[in-house]
Amino acid sequence: MHRDAFYSVHPAVNMAFFIFVMLITCLVLHPVIVGISLVSACAYTVVLKGRKALVFDLCLVLPFIIIVALMNPLFNHEGVTVLFYLWNGNAVTKEAVLYGLVSACMFAALIMWFYCLNSVMTADKYVYLFGRAIPTLSLVFSMVLRFVPRIFKRISLVSRAQRSIAPPMGKSAVKAARHGMSVLSVTVTWALESAVNISDSMRSRGYGLKGRTSFSIFRFEKRDAVMGSLLLLAFALSVWAVAAKRIYFRFYPSIKTVPADALCVIGFIAFALLCLAPVLVNLKENILWRLLKSKI
Amino acid sequence: MEQTGNKSRLRLILSLVTAGIVVPAVIALGVSVWDDRRFYIVSLLIIVASMVPMALRFERRRPAARELVVLAAMIAIGVAARAAFYMVPQFKPAVAIAIVTGVAFGAESGFIAGAMIAFVSNFIFGQGAWTPWQMEAMGLLGLLGGLIFHRRDGALPKLLPLCIFGGLGTLVIYGLIMDTSTVFTTQSSVSWELLAAAYASGFVFNVIHAAATVFFLLILARPLLKKLNRVRVKYGLLE
Incomplete structure (x- = not known):
């Protein structure tokens, strides 16, 4: 760009x-x-x-x-x-x-x-600018930014998988809605579970400990x-x-x-x-x- | 690491009171320094004054990594949900998800989630003079949802009161805040007639939005809360 x-x-x-x-x-x-x-x-x-x-x-x-x-x-x-x-x-x-x-x-x-x-x-x-003043919130902010595209990717993945295991989608709106709901449900569960994984990874890398520095691309x-x-x-x-x-x-x-x-x-x-x-x-x-x- | 019961409620009330002192002070300043026409600046300052204590409280509490990431996941779900419905005007699930987050994690996290959903999703929909207003409106709904329906034992709220709250909240709180912001950001002089006209013309959209919130609360609230409870039990979250 x-x-x-x-x-x-x-x-x-x-x-x-x-x-x-x-x-x-x-x-x-x-x-x-x-x-x-x-x-x-x-x-x-x-x-x-x-x-x-x-x-x-x-x-x-x-x-x-x-x-x-x-x-x-x-x-x-x-x-x-x-x-x-x-x-x-x-x-x-x-x-x-x-x-x-x-x-x-x-x-x-x-x-x-x-x-x-x-x-x-x-x-x-914004992440960089807020990082000093409100570190926790800007961390949440940057995690959200990372999460959103992952969720969309996951939705298409789950949707394809569901289509191949469940009977093919008919034209009925009820079926389409049910399909959508199950895809959403799977994705949300995945998002929450992977959130816990991420937090474990953060903890094992020393999140919240003293003396940690952070990298930024801006000089x-x-x-x-x-x-x-x-x-x-x-x-x-x-x-x-x-x-x-x-x-x-x-x-x-x-x-x-x-x-x-x-x-x-x-x-x-x-x-x-x-x-x-x-x-x-x-x-x-x-x-x-x-x-x-x-x-x- | 959540502060227990009374103490956290006391602190919340305290910060609401501070906001109650800061807000009139800002209005007074606005009226005396820039004559009363500078509605937008004054209202913006009020919004900032009400958001700062919430943000600081959240920072000072130093939430654990688990709480942060799960909160981020909920916010991301809200943003993704709002983005997924981009082609349907007003019919958006974002407010419902902010409320559910408030119910699950408490008033403060509800506010953070609502404000953050509005802020982040505006990177897709476009930031503008309305961003702080949207943040405040969604944050308030998340906060109220938490205040009214949050139980520390994770008991699921009754669906009917939750939906009524969601519908009325979206219609009245979100609707009024956003319509007021429209007047403040596009009208050169503000009068009660103009505000009334804006509320009247925004009513249909607010009803659609409220209906969307009720609809999504109906189908999403229980499954989402159950999933959150499951994660909470499975990983011992937020204890």
């Missing part, structure tokens, strides 16, 4: 990136911030999945934005600038329309970030440190701009914002760089690859 360049960065940096971006996206309801987030999420989905992502973005996310954006002015009549009145006498206000649009884009951006998260944060990365390298600190810096700058109220946007009762100054622009740029980090990493790797290839 093809993985993008950001995937190979240390899991902690991956996770920090998604937390930073999603936090700012859903806490700072500002048209520019939401716009930056939406565009970068869209760009990253395309980097990750290419054509398939475009279909997802245009056929699912875009209609979602339109529907959610339309719903707010229909249900919400706050705001002082009345645009027109509905058939039932309720006012449609400019503020409600804008608020609906911005928050629809915010939800859409989050959906797309989750779409990216699903292909970057694979289960092994925190210099580039991870560099990338992590850059992301943290960008996050801090944007939070600073928001906390200092230089990035500020009020919807109700009337739209109010602050004139852009240096800190505000720095905040926007920092947030844009934060959001675009995975795309930029991919771009860099691509260019590097082309350069190396052209040298041959």
